[in-house]
Amino acid sequence: MAAESCKDWVLTVTAQTPTNIAVIKYWGKRDEDLILPINDSISVTLDPHHLCTTTSVAVSPAFTHDRMWLNGKEVSLSGGRYQNCLRELRSRAGDVEGEEKGIKITKKDWEKLHFHIVSYNNFPTAAGLASSAAGLACLVFSLAKLMNVKDDHSRLSAIARQGSGSACRSLYGGFVKWIMGKEQNGSDSIAVQLADEKHWDDLVIIIAVVSSRQKETSSTSGMRETVETSMLIEHRAKEVVPKRIIQMEEAIKNRDFPAFARLTCADSNQFHAVCLDTLPPIFYMNDTSHRIISCVEKWNRFEGTPQVAYTFDAGPNAVLISHNRKAAALLLQRLLFHFPPNSDADLNSYVIGDKTILQDAG
Ligand code: ADP
Numbered sequence: 001m002a003a004e005s006c007k008d009w010v011l012t013v014t015a016q017t018p019t020n021i022a023v024i025k026y027w028g029k030r031d032e033d034l035i036l037p038i039n040d041s042i043s044v045t046l047d048p049h050h051l052c053t054t055t056s057v058a059v060s061p062a063f064t065h066d067r068m069w070l071n072g073k074e075v076s077l078s079g080g081r082y083q084n085c086l087r088e089l090r091s092r093a094g095d096v097e098g099e100e101k102g103i104k105i106t107k108k109d110w111e112k113l114h115f116h117i118v119s120y121n122n123f124p125t126a127a128g129l130a131s132s133a134a135g136l137a138c139l140v141f142s143l144a145k146l147m148n149v150k151d152d153h154s155r156l157s158a159i160a161r162q163g164s165g166s167a168c169r170s171l172y173g174g175f176v177k178w179i180m181g182k183e184q185n186g187s188d189s190i191a192v193q194l195a196d197e198k199h200w201d202d203l204v205i206i207i208a209v210v211s212s213r214q215k216e217t218s219s220t221s222g223m224r225e226t227v228e229t230s231m232l233i234e235h236r237a238k239e240v241v242p243k244r245i246i247q248m249e250e251a252i253k254n255r256d257f258p259a260f261a262r263l264t265c266a267d268s269n270q271f272h273a274v275c276l277d278t279l280p281p282i283f284y285m286n287d288t289s290h291r292i293i294s295c296v297e298k299w300n301r302f303e304g305t306p307q308v309a310y311t312f313d314a315g316p317n318a319v320l321i322s323h324n325r326k327a328a329a330l331l332l333q334r335l336l337f338h339f340p341p342n343s344d345a346d347l348n349s350y351v352i353g354d355k356t357i358l359q360d361a362g
């Protein structure tokens with residue numbers, strides 16, 4: 001490290017990463033440490049300007065240990081997942097030269113240097129909108145930049161996967177598949193892009209934030225309990241998902257909205273059925289979530305062809321994917337009619353660009 005005696009330098013990198021919402025869900029691990037899933041999954045990455053994480057990482061010889069602040073509060077980095085990501089990145093770090101003061105960090109220096117990490121999610125954390133996906137992808141991406149890690153996105157996805165499974169899919173935009181892989185060491189459990197963000201840009205995603213409260217059962221413990229106790233999960237992972245993955249890839253390739261909507265809704269419903277089949281049962285959706293499903297189902301049936309697909313992650317918040325802008329405008333009207341602001345199940349709304357987010361008041 002050049003300027004060995006001088007400890008007053010800091011190098012920083014800031015990155016922004018969008019969240020992704022699975023349309024064929026990942027739920028269940030075959031290896032808890034490496035985060036290897038029991039089935040493939042497919043997601044759509046949201047527009048980076050809307051639901052995203054912003055993370056700044058800094059390195060300085062003045063830092064005595066690794067520290068992280070999430071949404072303004074210091075959180076512990078001691079968990080195995082953060083440590084696994086940091087270890088993987090340190091082992092791949094390259095030489096870095098700072099622009100000022102002749103700073104030169106060699107590969108070996110990274111073993112001794114520490115980071116300060118500041119991260120902010122512009123959407124509810126741990127509420128079923130995939131904050132762990134955006135958060136861990138952003139952490140790995142920003143540290144990789146800071147440390148001059150030369151690995152491509154697919155290798156980085158395997159590192160992000162070890163922070164949170166769903167994070168591996170946020171390294172790419174558009175439609176992304178997480179291939180479960182076969183290797184015991186997880187080397188082939190990576191994300192690949194199926195289609196980029198321009199491929200199907202008629203789709204409009206509307207997020208109805210039913211509750212921004214932190215969920216009672218984290219995704220990690222929820223899926224562990226499911227794998228331990230559910231009889232349905234094996235059938236889902238082995239029989240149902242492999243077929244759906246093939247059909248979903250086809251639907252995305254052909255921009256076949258009816259097939260896309262049918263598969264997305266069915267997979268969300270089966271994921272929540274599997275949660276209900278867990279002991280003790282896990283209830284991620286609430287009455288408002290169920291009412292949103294009924295509303296969309298009735299409308300789609302009335303129209304004779306799907307206008308909107310719904311999907312719910314591990315939380316009560318609805319992700320609604322409309323066929324086009326016209327369907328999105330009608331959907332918004334319907335939501336505001338059925339869930340008027342200041343009613344029992346109110347969803348106050350605000351609009352950002354061509355994506356719309358309905359957010360709760362509290
Ligand atoms: P979600 O449905 O929001 O993904 P999870 O239960 O999967 O909920 O994960 C939530 C956890 O992810 C948080 O408690 C925190 O540990 C981690 N996390 C969320 N956002 C970030 C972030 N920006 N940086 C680092 N870790 C994050």
Ligand code: DP6
Nearest residue numbers: 022025026164165166219220313314
């Ligand atoms: C319902 O990736 O949050 O959102 O790997 O334990 O961090 P860990 O879990 P996480 O699980 C996501 C589950 C899901 C479906 C999905 O994103 O595919």
Ligand code: CO
Nearest residue numbers: 130132133219
């Ligand atoms: Co998560």
